[in-house]
Amino acid sequence: MxxxxxxxxxxxxxxPPPGSLTGWPPAASALPEAEQAAAGVRALLLLARGMAAAxxxxxxxxxxRMVGRLCARSLDLPPEDGRRMRPAxxxxxxxxxxxNAAMGPPPP
Numbered sequence: 001m002x003x004x005x006x007x008x009x010x011x012x013x014x015x016p017p018p019g020s021l022t023g024w025p026p027a028a029s030a031l032p033e034a035e036q037a038a039a040g041v042r043a044l045l046l047l048a049r050g051m052a053a054a055x056x057x058x059x060x061x062x063x064x065r066m067v068g069r070l071c072a073r074s075l076d077l078p079p080e081d082g083r084r085m086r087p088a089x090x091x092x093x094x095x096x097x098x099x100n101a102a103m104g105p106p107p108p
């Protein structure tokens with residue numbers, strides 16, 4: 001494992017907060033990306049539910065990967081941002097349950 005290159009110390013007026021790594025930019029929140037991913041999954045679920053209600057065949061191939069990536073992104077968020085994602089994730093569970101009901105039992 002290699003360590004990052006050493007950078008000169010920040011000017012005295014821009015000193016990093018205690019406990020942070022000197023020379024490293026502050027980590028940007030991934031919350032907007034996670035929210036966008038949740039909106040994409042929700043849009044897919046709404047489309048699928050509309051198709052199921054119209055009696056059309058629904059192919060959910062790839063949904064598990066989308067949800068898996070969304071869950072991974074959510075787990076990588078700082079705790080406060082993760083808590084902000086909770087309502088969107090709970091809403092997706094409700095959408096999946098609604099879609100499941102709209103699709104009915106699988107054919108024999």
